[in-house]
Amino acid sequence: MILVFGSTGQVATELRALLPDAEFLGRDVADLSDPAACAGAIEARRPTAVINAAAYTAVDKAESDEATAHAVNGLAPSAMAQACAVLDIPFVHISTDYVFDGAGEAPFGVDHPTAPLGAYGRTKLAGEEGVRAAGSRFAIMRTSWVFSAHGGNFVKTMLRLGAERDVLTIVADQVGGPTPARDIAAACVAMAEQLGADAAKSGTYHFSGAPDVSWADFAREIFAQAGITCTVKDIETRDFPTPAKRPANSRMDCSATETIFGIARPEWKSGLADVLTDLGVTK
Numbered sequence: 001m002i003l004v005f006g007s008t009g010q011v012a013t014e015l016r017a018l019l020p021d022a023e024f025l026g027r028d029v030a031d032l033s034d035p036a037a038c039a040g041a042i043e044a045r046r047p048t049a050v051i052n053a054a055a056y057t058a059v060d061k062a063e064s065d066e067a068t069a070h071a072v073n074g075l076a077p078s079a080m081a082q083a084c085a086v087l088d089i090p091f092v093h094i095s096t097d098y099v100f101d102g103a104g105e106a107p108f109g110v111d112h113p114t115a116p117l118g119a120y121g122r123t124k125l126a127g128e129e130g131v132r133a134a135g136s137r138f139a140i141m142r143t144s145w146v147f148s149a150h151g152g153n154f155v156k157t158m159l160r161l162g163a164e165r166d167v168l169t170i171v172a173d174q175v176g177g178p179t180p181a182r183d184i185a186a187a188c189v190a191m192a193e194q195l196g197a198d199a200a201k202s203g204t205y206h207f208s209g210a211p212d213v214s215w216a217d218f219a220r221e222i223f224a225q226a227g228i229t230c231t232v233k234d235i236e237t238r239d240f241p242t243p244a245k246r247p248a249n250s251r252m253d254c255s256a257t258e259t260i261f262g263i264a265r266p267e268w269k270s271g272l273a274d275v276l277t278d279l280g281v282t283k
């Protein structure tokens, strides 16, 4: 039995469709602000693999609530990884492009030095470090700009704002790969299966949608596909002040994921078309 931490989030919801026999632990059963309880949930169930799809994802809120974000994103995944290491079962953990500082324009390699700009990235990096320290059969999958028909995400924000306004100002100097949650879920399952057969595949990997794009151009494609006549005006990051600093460059080199696991970067435009159909925006 595969055990999934998370129940209602974007990736957890997509995992549910792929894994009808898995057990999903929501916050009511396993609160990630209690890391020992998360480890205990694994020890009690003795699953064949664990996927962690829960996290503190409120990037701006984390700036003023870093202690909670650190428990959820840093300490809980570390405790889960240790419990999985004892059982020698695969542990798939999801991390983020926000562990990088966003400098330059080249895609970040998996071994590129990390330097998070904000609290969310710092706490996710702490989780990565704990998972790597626990060892055993693990994959840390760094992904970016996740979207789906469920939960909150940039696509749904744009659909809402685009219906209300004629013009939107969107940052054009942050570039990255929008990634469908459905593809992340499929990649998590494939990684868990392959890690079960070969512990040597353990490590840190990148998985983001292609091609890389700015938030402004992502918004333009959302409106084009959705048939919404809202004009997107390019702005710079400094013109859209937020509590958390975000990386300008979120491009990630995903080649190891393809070489080691045979998983290619998903095309986000077709994933977007699927999401708009699921939402009933298009047929």
Ligand SMILES: NC(=O)C1=CN([C@@H]2O[C@H](COP(=O)(O)OP(=O)(O)OC[C@H]3O[C@@H](n4cnc5c(N)ncnc54)[C@H](OP(=O)(O)O)[C@@H]3O)[C@@H](O)[C@H]2O)C=CC1
Binding pocket: 006, 007, 008, 009, 010, 011, 012, 026, 027, 030, 031, 032, 033, 052, 053, 054, 055, 056, 057, 072, 094, 095, 096, 097, 124, 143, 144, 145, 146, 147, 151, 152, 181
């Ligand atoms: N969203 C994005 O753009 C990106 C996400 N990621 C990573 O991908 C993974 C999945 O993200 P995504 O599906 O988008 O996340 P969501 O924000 O959609 O869902 C996060 C889930 O975590 C749960 N959660 C939050 N705090 C706790 C807690 N204390 N105890 C138990 N559960 C908790 C939430 O539960 P509840 O519904 O009860 O609040 C929610 O179901 C995460 O590791 C995230 O860091 C990486 C890059 C980009």
Ligand SMILES: Cc1cn([C@H]2C[C@H](O)[C@@H](COP(=O)(O)OP(=O)(O)O[C@H]3O[C@@H](C)C(=O)[C@@H](O)[C@H]3O)O2)c(=O)[nH]c1=O
Binding pocket: 057, 058, 059, 096, 097, 098, 143, 144, 145, 146, 153, 154, 157, 168, 169, 170, 171, 174, 215, 240, 246
């Ligand atoms: C709504 C809006 C946003 N923006 C900008 C702000 C920001 O730079 C960008 C995206 O906004 P969001 O708040 O959706 O982005 P954010 O919540 O920072 O998204 C991040 O979430 C975490 C969990 C991750 O791990 C990252 O990969 C990334 O997906 O768009 C505008 O320029 N204009 C707007 O009207």
